[in-house]
Amino acid sequence: MKTFEEKWTAWLDGELHGEELVAFEASLPDKAAAEAEKRGALKLGDLLKTQLQNRAMGNEEFFNHQLRERIEKETETAAPRERTGTPRALWPISRLAWVGATALAVFSICTFFVMREKAPTDQSQYLTQILNARVDPAMSPNATISMFESKEDKVTVLWVEGLQFLPAEYATK
Amino acid sequence: MDTEATPAQADVSELDLVKQCQEGNLEAFDQLVSRYRNRVFGMIYNMVHNEQDAWDLAQDSFLKAWKSIGRFRGQSSFYTWIYRIVTNVTIDWLRKKQVKGFGGEFDDSIQLKEIDPASRTAPQAAALPHKRMERHEIRARIDEAIEQLSPEHRAVILMKETEDMQYHEIAEALGCSIGTVMSRLFYARKKLQSLLKDLYEDV
Numbered sequence: 526m527k528t529f530e531e532k533w534t535a536w537l538d539g540e541l542h543g544e545e546l547v548a549f550e551a552s553l554p555d556k557a558a559a560e561a562e563k564r565g566a567l568k569l570g571d572l573l574k575t576q577l578q579n580r581a582m583g584n585e586e587f588f589n590h591q592l593r594e595r596i597e598k599e600t601e602t603a604a605p606r607e608r609t610g611t612p613r614a615l616w617p618i619s620r621l622a623w624v625g626a627t628a629l630a631v632f633s634i635c636t637f638f639v640m641r642e643k644a645p646t647d648q649s650q651y652l653t654q655i656l657n658a659r660v661d662p663a664m665s666p667n668a669t670i671s672m673f674e675s676k677e678d679k680v681t682v683l684w685v686e687g688l689q690f691l692p693a694e695y696a697t698k
Numbered sequence: 699m700d701t702e703a704t705p706a707q708a709d710v711s712e713l714d715l716v717k718q719c720q721e722g723n724l725e726a727f728d729q730l731v732s733r734y735r736n737r738v739f740g741m742i743y744n745m746v747h748n749e750q751d752a753w754d755l756a757q758d759s760f761l762k763a764w765k766s767i768g769r770f771r772g773q774s775s776f777y778t779w780i781y782r783i784v785t786n787v788t789i790d791w792l793r794k795k796q797v798k799g800f801g802g803e804f805d806d807s808i809q810l811k812e813i814d815p816a817s818r819t820a821p822q823a824a825a826l827p828h829k830r831m832e833r834h835e836i837r838a839r840i841d842e843a844i845e846q847l848s849p850e851h852r853a854v855i856l857m858k859e860t861e862d863m864q865y866h867e868i869a870e871a872l873g874c875s876i877g878t879v880m881s882r883l884f885y886a887r888k889k890l891q892s893l894l895k896d897l898y899e900d901v
């Protein structure tokens with residue numbers, strides 16, 4: 526089922542025939558006005574045909590030359606991708622695996638050396654003594670013991686607070 | 699539909715050229731381009747009204763055609779197929795232009811209509827034959843009217859009136875139904891008739 530617009534267009538272009546044409550023309554409320562509009566549309570078509578045709582391109586050969594260059598450039602860039610079958614930007618899985626394994630090995634070696642340097646050396650003998658002696662919580666409930674140690678300078682400072690008395694074995698030798 | 703083919707070129711059928719293109723023969727594609735470049739350029743120019751833009755869009759269209767020629771199955775003529783690419787490229791460009799709001803500065807039709815013939819800095823009227831000036835003015839009026847149509851309506855009216863394409867060819871080129879083509883033609887004609895009535899009645 527054609528719409529009015531479709532029928533009108535077909536009528537203007539002489540594409541409406543037979544019963545369809547008769548029925549359409551009979552349905553027009555003002556046939557004279559419709560005919561006038563049809564003549565106008567045909568004149569418009571002639572005007573467009575005469576005024577808009579044959580816009581010369583100019584430099585036609587250069588057009589082909591430029592296009593050829595663009596195509597050749599595109600073909601050159603596309604060729605390596607086609608050869609490998611995968612886009613150049615992506616790495617093959619084997620290369621990814623090698624890179625991953627190497628990165629892991631480097632990370633492990635670095636971690637080993639860093640951890641070894643930071644590993645605690647021999648503990649201070651004073652700290653060992655204090656930890657072994659333990660502060661009696663009944664005798665000194667608020668006692669706190671802090672230790673500051675600088676290995677480079679071979680210095681250890683013990684900061685003791687809240688002791689009710691100092692056990693004999695804490696005495697500096 | 700007439701083509702620009704020379705007798706030597708006409709010896710080779712279009713389908714043969716297309717087959718050679720599909721095998722990667724750039725020479726064959728060059729021949730196809732030579733056959734259709736002027737019509738393609740003219741069609742685009744009528745839609746965008748700027749020579750440089752029309753040139754660039756024609757280049758883009760043919761480049762796209764080369765890239766996708768492997769998918770051409772010969773169900774329609776090469777001409778209809780290339781027109782589909784041309785209209786898609788041009789309509790996309792026009793839509794982007796509308797969104798960005800650029801244009802005007804390099805619009806050839808504006809150049810024509812904005813020059814005051816009486817201006818001292820304008821090319822002197824004496825240098826231009828009267829008829830040529832008149833033709834420019836008519837052309838500018840038509841371009842201005844066409845610019846008021848949507849890209850799709852422009853394509854339909856130009857294919858029908860200047861390219862003499864059939865409804866089914868236009869539908870194929872635009873990827874829509876014949877009914878849509880006829881409906882668009884109806885509205886495009888109505889609009890242009892209202893804008894150019896004085897012009898076509900005088901001419």
